[in-house]
Amino acid sequence: MRHYLDHAATSPMRPVAREAYVEALATFGNPSSVHATGRAANGALETAREELAALIGAHPTEVVFTSGATEAANSTVHGLWAERPEGRVLHSTIEHHAVLEPLAALTDRGAQISALPVTRTGVLDLDEAARQLSPGRGPVCLVAVQSANNETGAIQPVPELAPLVERTQAPLVVDAAQSIGHVPWTFRDSGATVAFASAHKWGGPGGVGVMLARRVDGAVPARRAQMAPLLRGGGQERGLRAGTVNVAGAVAAVAALREAEDSIGAEVPRLRALASHLADALAGMPGVTVTGPPVGTGRLPGIVSAVVEAAPSEAMLFLLDGAGVDASNGAACNAGVVQPSHVVEAMGFGGAAAGSALRISMGWTTSQEDVDALLHALPHAIERARASRR
Amino acid sequence: MRVLAALSGGVDSAVAAARAVEAGHDVVGVHMALSRNRDQFRSGSRGCCSIEDSNDARRAADKLGIPYYVWDLSEEFQDTVVKDFLSEYEAGRTPNPCVRCNEHIKFDTLLDRADALGFDAVATGHYARIEIRDDGVRELHRAADAAKDQSYVLAVMGPEKLARSMFPLGAMRSKAEVRAEAAVRGLGVSNKPDSYDICFVADGDTKGFLQRELGERPGDILDESGEVVGAHSGAYAYTVGQRKGLALPRPASDGKPRYVTGVDTERNVVTVGPETLLTVRRVTGESTVWLAPDVQAIEPTECEVQVRAHGAPVRATIVRDGDRVVADLHEPMRGVAAGQSLVAYQGSRVIGQATIAR
Numbered sequence: 227m228r229h230y231l232d233h234a235a236t237s238p239m240r241p242v243a244r245e246a247y248v249e250a251l252a253t254f255g256n257p258s259s260v261h262a263t264g265r266a267a268n269g270a271l272e273t274a275r276e277e278l279a280a281l282i283g284a285h286p287t288e289v290v291f292t293s294g295a296t297e298a299a300n301s302t303v304h305g306l307w308a309e310r311p312e313g314r315v316l317h318s319t320i321e322h323h324a325v326l327e328p329l330a331a332l333t334d335r336g337a338q339i340s341a342l343p344v345t346r347t348g349v350l351d352l353d354e355a356a357r358q359l360s361p362g363r364g365p366v367c368l369v370a371v372q373s374a375n376n377e378t379g380a381i382q383p384v385p386e387l388a389p390l391v392e393r394t395q396a397p398l399v400v401d402a403a404q405s406i407g408h409v410p411w412t413f414r415d416s417g418a419t420v421a422f423a424s425a426h427k428w429g430g431p432g433g434v435g436v437m438l439a440r441r442v443d444g445a446v447p448a449r450r451a452q453m454a455p456l457l458r459g460g461g462q463e464r465g466l467r468a469g470t471v472n473v474a475g476a477v478a479a480v481a482a483l484r485e486a487e488d489s490i491g492a493e494v495p496r497l498r499a500l501a502s503h504l505a506d507a508l509a510g511m512p513g514v515t516v517t518g519p520p521v522g523t524g525r526l527p528g529i530v531s532a533v534v535e536a537a538p539s540e541a542m543l544f545l546l547d548g549a550g551v552d553a554s555n556g557a558a559c560n561a562g563v564v565q566p567s568h569v570v571e572a573m574g575f576g577g578a579a580a581g582s583a584l585r586i587s588m589g590w591t592t593s594q595e596d597v598d599a600l601l602h603a604l605p606h607a608i609e610r611a612r613a614s615r616r
Numbered sequence: 617m618r619v620l621a622a623l624s625g626g627v628d629s630a631v632a633a634a635r636a637v638e639a640g641h642d643v644v645g646v647h648m649a650l651s652r653n654r655d656q657f658r659s660g661s662r663g664c665c666s667i668e669d670s671n672d673a674r675r676a677a678d679k680l681g682i683p684y685y686v687w688d689l690s691e692e693f694q695d696t697v698v699k700d701f702l703s704e705y706e707a708g709r710t711p712n713p714c715v716r717c718n719e720h721i722k723f724d725t726l727l728d729r730a731d732a733l734g735f736d737a738v739a740t741g742h743y744a745r746i747e748i749r750d751d752g753v754r755e756l757h758r759a760a761d762a763a764k765d766q767s768y769v770l771a772v773m774g775p776e777k778l779a780r781s782m783f784p785l786g787a788m789r790s791k792a793e794v795r796a797e798a799a800v801r802g803l804g805v806s807n808k809p810d811s812y813d814i815c816f817v818a819d820g821d822t823k824g825f826l827q828r829e830l831g832e833r834p835g836d837i838l839d840e841s842g843e844v845v846g847a848h849s850g851a852y853a854y855t856v857g858q859r860k861g862l863a864l865p866r867p868a869s870d871g872k873p874r875y876v877t878g879v880d881t882e883r884n885v886v887t888v889g890p891e892t893l894l895t896v897r898r899v900t901g902e903s904t905v906w907l908a909p910d911v912q913a914i915e916p917t918e919c920e921v922q923v924r925a926h927g928a929p930v931r932a933t934i935v936r937d938g939d940r941v942v943a944d945l946h947e948p949m950r951g952v953a954a955g956q957s958l959v960a961y962q963g964s965r966v967i968g969q970a971t972i973a974r
């Protein structure tokens with residue numbers, strides 16, 4: 227039996243989403259068509275949009291369906307830059323590559339980009355952010371800070387950051403891929419100008435994402451999401467994302483999110499208890515340092531991360547895989563090569579630690595048995611992984 | 617046995633892995649990422665190292681139903697193969713990077729890592745045979761297909777590593793047979809072209825690679841009397857026995873072609889002369905690796921020696937003295953370059969290997 231402990235990479239599709247998906251596939255039609263068939267498809271799409279908006283505290287017109295968080299991140303970065311290509315672009319050092327890479331592409335076009343550091347526990351350094359955002363430092367183009375980190379689960383102080391960003395009149399971009407459906411989070415209260423996520427992280431289908439683009443901001447009109455579309459074509463999704471919308475995908479994504487949101491109250495304490503047990507056990511192993519904030523409110527309930535002295539991630543993951551446990555080092559794989567973690571490096575651990583990270587991420591299917599299987603296999607895997615390097 | 621199959625993405629390693637699976641072993645496929653900045657697509661006659669190649673390896677593992685991983689050995693490869701390649705040329709020798717890769721990467725780092733992770737053996741798509749005698753001695757032999765035989769570049773692995781290695785293709789009669797078997801097994805790489813260039817020299821242009829990495833160092837080309845007969849842009853790029861690419865402005869007085877007879881990188885001088893000066897009757901090797909415990913060659917011993925990857929073997933009498941081995945050739949040989957491997961055979965069996973000294 228496999229023990230799947232990589233929910234932060236992707237979470238198994240919830241049966242309720244699978245059923246909604248299959249059912250919606252039977253209703254065909256292009257929602258942009260003017261005939262009855264098209265209207266029926268459009269009705270299903272708009273119902274999904276309204277439900278999703280209600281679930282995450284947004285207005286339906288602020289919801290743009292995309293192919294995933296990466297597309298949304300690229301649309302956001304390029305779209306905002308196109309409308310306001312002046313001032314500094316600020317981002318946390320621990321953003322996902324889906325944000326870092328489009329930002330890096332802006333450098334080639336003359337953008338002035340600065341990284342905001344994080345503390346040893348992987349939380350945005352608010353004091354440094356405040357200094358960077360002070361009026362004397364000049365205009366700001368955009369600020370990108372994720373809601374919670376995908377490697378450590380560290381929840382970022384976005385609500386505290388938002389007023390500082392608001393002072394500069396710059397848009398605040400929030401990658402909420404790890405938060406939506408996992409912890410209480412609303413677009414309205416997040417302070418974000420644009421936020422995005424992927425449905426497969428909350429138990430929906432792959433290939434479906436959502437971009438939330440603020441349409442009004444009473445106090446600061448400039449903080450309306452003014453962005454040029456990345457994908458141009460038939461003008462779908464309020465002109466922000468052309469292309470025939472994946473109706474069945476949207477319907478399934480919303481069905482999954484409904485179940486996820488309904489169960490947050492029970493899931494958060496359940497996963498937190500598992501995480502607490504796991505983190506304690508890891509901390510008791512020689513040479514293992516649990517990274518990120520302590521298990522509790524400052525951290526996503528399902529993610530536990532660590533660095534394991536002198537044990538390469540590549541070898542640990544290989545041995546855990548052989549023992550039936552699916553885990554990760556948290557960082558992206560580049561064509562199969564396990565990459566060192568830029569997040570662990572940003573937290574001030576050395577380069578060696580970045581190559582020995584381990585991330586356990588739990589979700590709606592995770593049981594005590596899965597955690598026990600990991601804890602059973604891990605000491606041996608660590609020992610062998612250490613021996614594999616001379 | 618638990619077997620780690622090294623999968624390059626080519627047809628040979630895929631069929632080798634398939635045969636290991638079929639033999640009933642518990643097989644895991646591993647692709648070695650040897651370059652830090654891998655190209656997206658394969659190009660020219662390089663058979664590995666692009667992301668396309670690693671995807672081909674992954675698909676082969678999928679077909680065989682075995683787990684698959686990519687191991688990043690780029691740092692080790694850079695440190696022990698690429699740097700050695702450059703420093704050897706810089707020292708006026710002609711290294712064989714495939715020998716160094718087998719010595720330091722495949723049958724050292726990979727084998728040791730496999731060992732530490734619980735594998736009993738490493739299987740590769742090399743063409744060579746391992747024969748286990750009744751007394752337990754493992755013999756390394758030429759492959760059944762002489763045209764594909766790779767025992768020359770494998771000999772450096774030595775006797776202990778043989779015990780933990782498997783070459784499932786050693787008995788194949790031809791590459792065509794391997795391709796046919798790949799096709800029957802539904803392996804998509806059955807038609808993939810052969811590779812023959814040095815994997816880290818992108819366009820097969822070794823001289824250009826050396827010039828980029830080592831810089832231009834212009835100097836003189838002298839004839840055997842010490843007269844300047846031409847110019848070069850770096851003595852390191854020349855190999856003893858080389859005839860092409862000398863670009864000498866005038867022909868020799870006797871009208872016969874001239875060859876590189878000496879490379880002195882300390883003085884940055886290349887010497888040329890007639891073919892007769894290339895002829896040697898004795899070859900000395902160092903850093904000897906001995907594979908035959910029953911043929912120690914401490915006393916003069918008859919065998920055949922080979923000094924190039926696809927060169928013909930020549931009968932010789934060899935004597936081994938510690939780390940060194942001296943081969944007296946029964947017939948003269950030409951184009952023996954320092955830095956290449958000297959491999960001694962008795963029939964098809966490899967008895968020892970050494971690096972040719974200057």
